[in-house]
Amino acid sequence: MSDKVNLNVNGIDIQSDSNKLLIEACEDSGIHIPRFCWHKRLDPVGMCRMCLVEIETPRGKMLVPSCTTEITDEMVVDTESDVVKKAQEGVLEFLLINHPLDCPICDKAGECPLQDQTMAYGPGESRFVEEKRHFEKPINISEIILLDRERCILCARCTRFSDEISGDPLIEFIQRGNKTEVNTFPNEPFKSYFSGNTVQICPVGALTSTSYRFKARPWDLKSTRSTCNGCSMGCSIELNSSQNKMLRILGVDNDSVNQGWLCDKGRYNFEYLNSEKRLKTPQKSINNNFVDVEIQDVYSELSEIIQDRKTKVNFLLGSNLANEDYVAFREFSKSISDTEQSFYINDDLLYQGHFGQDNELAKIDDLNSSDAIVVWAEDLKEKMPVLYLRVRQAVKKGVKLIVFGHTNKTLSDIADVFYGKETVSKNFEIIKDVSKLNEIKNYVIGKNVTAIIGKSTPQQSDDSVTELFEFLRSNSNTKILNAYTKGNIYGAFQTLENIKGTRDFVENISGENTDLLFIVGADPVGRSFYSNQIKSIIENLDTVVSLDIFNHETAELSNFVIPVSSTLGEKEGSFTNIEFRTSRIDKLVPSPGQTVSDWEFITSLMNFAGLSNDSNSLEDLNNKAFVNIETSSKPVFDNLDKPSNLDGIINVYEPAINTSENNSTEALFYTGEKLYGDSVTERHSESISLLGSKKFIEVSQDIVDKFNLTSGQCSMVQGDIETTVSYIINDNLPNDLIYIPINRRDLNKFDFSKEIKVLPSRVKEALNVN
Amino acid sequence: MSWDEKLLKQAKKIIKLYPQKRSALGTLLHLAQSKDGYISDDSISVISDLVGITEVQVKSVSTFYSMYKQEPTGKYLISVCKSISCEINNSSEVISKVQDFTGLNNNETDEDGLFTFEAVECIGACGGAPAMQVNYETVEGLTGDNAINLCNWLKEKQPDIVVADDMQKDFGGVKSFDWAITDNTGATSNAPGFQTLKTTKAKK
Amino acid sequence: MNETILLTKHMRDNPEDSHLIESYEKNNGYTTAKNTLLNSSPENILEEIKSSNIRGRGGAGFPTGVKWGFLAEDEDRYLVINADESEPGTFKDRILLERDPHQLIEGMIITCFSANIKEAFIYIRGEYAKPARRVQQAVEQAYEKGYLGKNIFGSEVDLDIVVHLGAGAYICGEETALLNSLEGRRGEPRLKPPYFPAVKGLYMKPTLVNNVETISSVPWIIENGGEEYNKLGVEGSTGTRIFSLSGHVNNPGNYEIEMGTSFGEFVDTLGGGIRNNKKVKAYIPGGASAPWFRGDQLDIKMTIDDVANNNSMLGSGAVVMMDEDTNLVSAAKSIVSFFAHESCGQCTPCREGTTWLEMILDRIASGRGRTSDINLLLDVCDNISPGLTWPPKMTTICPLGPSAVSPITSLMNDFRDEVESLIPTKVLL
Ligand SMILES: Cc1cc2nc3c(=O)[nH]c(=O)nc-3n(C[C@H](O)[C@H](O)[C@H](O)COP(=O)(O)O)c2cc1C
C-alpha cells in the first residue's frame, strides 16, 4: 500500500494515496475537475489544459494541470477560484472556435464531454468571427472506423491508446500547431484489432464507428452491464439498445480484467443479433428438408426416444453457454443415466492442463506483479486480445517477457526472449530440452513467473506443454494461467463433472454408443480442425438435435434444430473467465420468434419426459451451479449482484478434464485461428465480415519457390477438395511448414495429417493463356 | 523499394551514429529530401522499415518540421524572411518583388520546377535584414531589386551548387557580422541536414 | 563604450581561418582542454564554473554551475548543445558556430570531462547550413587529431560528438522539445515536472542541455579561472555576452560586451545610433519573446536582473530597435504570427489562441478592426497568460504561448492610441 497524504481542496481536507495525480485524488473525493485529454488508463500528457487548478506554492498561487501534478502532503488546492474558472472558460472557448456546430447530426451528442462542459463551464456566445478550420468531412480510416477531423480537439487519446496500449501506432498527429490533425497513413489504414476503443474514448464525435453511426441518440438508449463471451477473458461490457435492438457494446473499466478495453470482435460481433437470418422456429428434417414444427412436438418426439431407458445420449456443447445452461444439461444427464456422463466441449485444443494442488493458479493481475511472463499458448493477440493487452501493460511496467511459438511474431516487439520459427519447427522439439535454453534462464530461475500456458495447435503433443511447465515449476516460483481461450469454457469446467474435447469426440463417438446427440451452440463441421471426421460421425447417428442461433453446417446435418437466444444480451446468467472469475451476464433485448434459452429447452424437455427435476428456474440452476464451491463468496446471483461484486468473484476450482493423451504426429501443417474468421455469428455481423474472412495461407519463401507461386494466389488440393487462397510470405515460418488459419470454412475441410497439394492458382493460369 | 544501394548504405551509416535507431529519423528525412526534393510516401515506407516505426509515425514527424517538404519543390527554394527585424526593414518589398518575378504565391512551385517560393520565419540574419535564403544559403542586406537580380541570375545560370558567399558578393548588402574568409562550399539541394553523416564517429 | 573580447578573440585575430583547427591550435587552442583532462578533476572544473557565476546564454539565464550540479548519477549521461538559435532578432550563436567551432568543441570536451559524459550532440537548426558545415568539419578535424574519440589527449577520457541538424521548428530550441526532436520525434516540449533534462533527458537519461555561447565560454573560464570571469560584468550578470543588435540602427551586428551598461549607451556607441537620426519608439531587449521597452526607457541597464525588474527579459540577448516611424501594430503582428506558426500545437490555448490573436491583429492592421477587438485581444491574451503579468503566468506547457502575448501587452500598455487609431470609428460594436 502506498502512503496516505492529506490535502486541502477548496477548503476541504481530503486524504489520498500518495501516488495519485491531483485529478484522481480529487475525483476520489467527489470533486470533479473538467478534463478532455486525461484518461485514467493513458499516460498523462497535459495537453488540453482544461483541468487547470490553482495550488499554493512558496511563490504564490500557481496554475497547474491537475492531470499531471502529483499530489504532495499538505498541498493546498483551489479548483474553483476565479482564475481557474476563467482559464477553463478560456480553454473551452479555444476548443470551440474551430469546432463545427453539428451537434444535431453528431453521434456523440448527448454523451459528449465537450457539449456537456460547454453547458457547464463555457462562455455564452462566440467571439470568434473568422472562418473555422475545415477538413474534408468524415473519411474512412478503416472498414469500420470513420474520422471527422473537424470535430477533433486533439486530445491525443486515440494516438496514445494506439501507441501505449495496443502497440500499433497507426493513427498519429500530422502537421503542427494550428494545422495539426490526426490521421492515418494512406497505404496503411487503421488496421488494428483494438480500433473501437479509440471511438469509445474519443471525447467528441471525431472517431465514430460505421456500426453505430446515426443509429440512436443516447437519451433513448437502454443499457445494462454484462460480460463478453467472445473468449475466456470475459471482459466487462455495457450493452446498449434502442427499440429492442442491440446497437452498441462499450467496454467497462473492470480494473482486474479489461480495464475498459475491448477487442473489435468483442465490440462489434453483436450485429448478428439483429440478423434477418436468425432461426426463429423449431425445425425438423424430413427427407433432407427442414420444416417448421411446434416445439411441443419436438419435446414429445424426443421424450419418446429418451424414455426408452436404453437410449444412449451424448452432448457436444459449445463454449458460449451460460453457466446455468451447462448446469441444466448436467442435471438432465444425471436424470437419465446412473453412470457419470462425459460432456464433450467443442474445443480442439482441450487437454489436461495444470490444475490441482501443486499448481498455483495465476490471476490476470499477477501479470503485473511478476518478474517475468512466459507465454506458450495460442497466439494471444488472435485469441485473447485483451489478455494480450494486459501482457503488454505488464511489460511496460518492467516485467520481462518470454514468448514461444508465434509464427506471426505477436509480442516479438516487446519480448525479451522470443522463439518463433525454432519453436514450431520439428514438432515443437525445442520444448523437449527447455533446460538448454540459456536465454530464458536468466529471466526465470529463482524468479516469480506467470506462465500463460496452453496448447497452440491441435497437432501439438500434450507433453511439449508440460515439459515447459515442469521446467518453470522446478526452477522458479511459477503461477500458471492455463490458456483455454474459448468463451465460457471455465464455466463448463466449474459446472460439469467430466469433460472431454472434440478430439476425444472423434475417437469415442459412434452409432454404437450414441443414439441421441445434443449439439448445443456448436458448429464443429464449420469450424473444427476435425471437421470432416465429426461430419461423418454425425451423419451416422440416429438422432441429432442442434440448438443454435443460426442454421449452419452442423445444424444442417441434424434431425432437429431448435432456435435459441444468445448469451450476448438475450438471457441472464453467469460467466466464468480464465482466472475462474464469475460475473453476471444480463439480458437487454428480447430474442426473436420462438427462441428459448438452452436451459429452458432442456428443462422443459425433462419435465415433458417426466424425468425427475427439481430445478425449474434460472435461480435454481444458478444455485446448483457451483456444487464444488462452498464459500460465502459462492458466485450465486445474490452475491454477484451486490454492487461490490460487479467485477466478479474468483473461486479457483480443479476441473475434471478427462482427455486422452495426445502424442503428436509429425505435423505437415501448422493450423491456428485468426481473430476474425467466418464462423456463423461473424458471417452475420456486418462489421466483422468486412474485416475478416479472407482466405489465405502463410508460407515461407522456400514454399513459394518450390511450388512456383507467382500470382499471389494458389490452389490447395486434396482428393476432391480444392480451394483457391491467397498466400502471404511469413519469414517466421520454418521451411516446408504452411500455416493455415482454420477458422475459415473452406480451409478446415482438409485432413491435415495427409498431404495437401499446393499449385499455382488455376485462375491465374487461365488468364495467362489469353 | 525505391532507394538504391548507395542511398541505403548512407542511411545505415547514419543510423549507426546514434545510440537509438529512431534518433536517425530526422537525418534520414533530410537524406530522402536530398534525393527527391521532398518527402515522398515511398521514402516514408523505406524509412519506416529502416527505423522500425510505422509509416504514419514517420509522416507525423516529417510533417511537424517546416523544412521537410510535403510536395516536390523546385531546384531553388527561395525563402524570404518575414520576422521582426526583416519586417521592420521592409522585407515585404522583397517578398512582393520575388513573388512578382517568379509568379508564385507562398509555398508554390513553378511549372518548370525551377523555383519554390516561401516567406519564412527568422533565419538568423537579423543584423543583415532583410535577408533570404536560396536552398538555405543565406544572402543578407537585400533590396527588392537585388532580390530580383539574384533570382534572375539563378534562372539564367542555374548553378548546381549555390554558394552563400557568391550570392552575398553579387547581390547582398549589410551583413549580420563579418563573414571573413570566403567559402566555396554550398548547397546542392534543399536538404542541408544529411551532410552531417560524414561524422567520423565510426573511427572509434 | 568598448567591447570586451574573450569569446570572439580568436575569430577577430584570425579572420582568414579561425574556423580551422590549425589556426585554433596555433593560438593555444585545445591546451586548456588538454591540461584539464591530464591534470584537473571533474570537481575542480565544476567549482570553477560555479565561481564564475556564469548564467545560461540560451534565454532562461539559469546559473550554469547549478545546472551541472543537478545532473543525476547514471552510467549513460549526455550533453546536448542547443544550437537551435531561432528567436527572432538573435544571431549570436551563428557567429560562434561559423567562425569558431573549435572553441565550442573544446568547451564540450571540458564540460563532458567535468560531468563524466561520453556522448554529446550538437543540435543545430536546419537552416544554418553553412554553420553546420563548419562545425561538421571541425568535429572531423578534432577526431583526426585524436581530440575526440577514444583516449583523448592520451588520457582515459572518451568522447563522441554527433552533429545533428534540425529541420525548421523554433520550438526545438526549448530544451525538452529539442530532446524529443533528437530522439526522432515531433519537437513537442515535455512536461516539466517530471521530465527535467538533468534527471530524465535524452532517452530518459540525465542530460545537460546548454547553449552554444554558454559552452563556448567554458575554455576561457577554465583557462583564466572562474574568479577572473566573475570579475567581469556586474553581480548576477557576470562575464561577457554577445548581443545581437538589429532593427533601425546604423551598425547592426554582434557585440561582445560586459553586462551592465545601458541599452542607450550600447546603441549610441557600438550601434552607431539610430538610422537617419530618428528617435527610438520602442525596442525589444531580449528577443521576440520579451516585452518591449519604450524609447524613453533606454537608460535601463543591460543586466539580467535590471531588465527583469522592468518586467521584461534579457533573454537571448537580441536587441531590436524600432524607430519613430515603425508601424508597431505590424511589428506586433509579425511577432504574433511567428509564434502562431511555431506553436507545436499541444496546448489548446497556444494552438488556438496564437492563431486567433494573429487573425485579430491582422484585422486591425488592415483597417477592419472593431472597437471590441481591443478587449477581445487582451482577453484572449489573458486566457493564454492569466493576469498578463511578467514573468508570465501560463495556461500552457511551455512559455511559447505566453511569448505571443508579450508584444500585445506592450502595445496595449504603451501604444494603445496607435492601435485605436487603426480602428474605424464608424464601426460601433
Ligand atoms: C520556446 C523556447 C525557445 C527556446 N529557444 C532556444 C534556442 O533557440 N537556443 C537556446 O540556446 N535556448 C533556447 N531556449 C532555452 C532552452 O530551453 C534552454 O533553457 C537552454 O538551451 C539552456 O541552455 P543555457 O542554460 O546554456 O542557456 C528556448 C526556450 C524556449 C521556452
Ligand code: SF4
Ligand atoms: S505553449 Fe505552445 S509551443 Fe509550448 S508546448 Fe504548448 S502548444 Fe507547444
Ligand code: FES
Ligand atoms: S485533462 Fe489535464 S490537460 Fe487535458
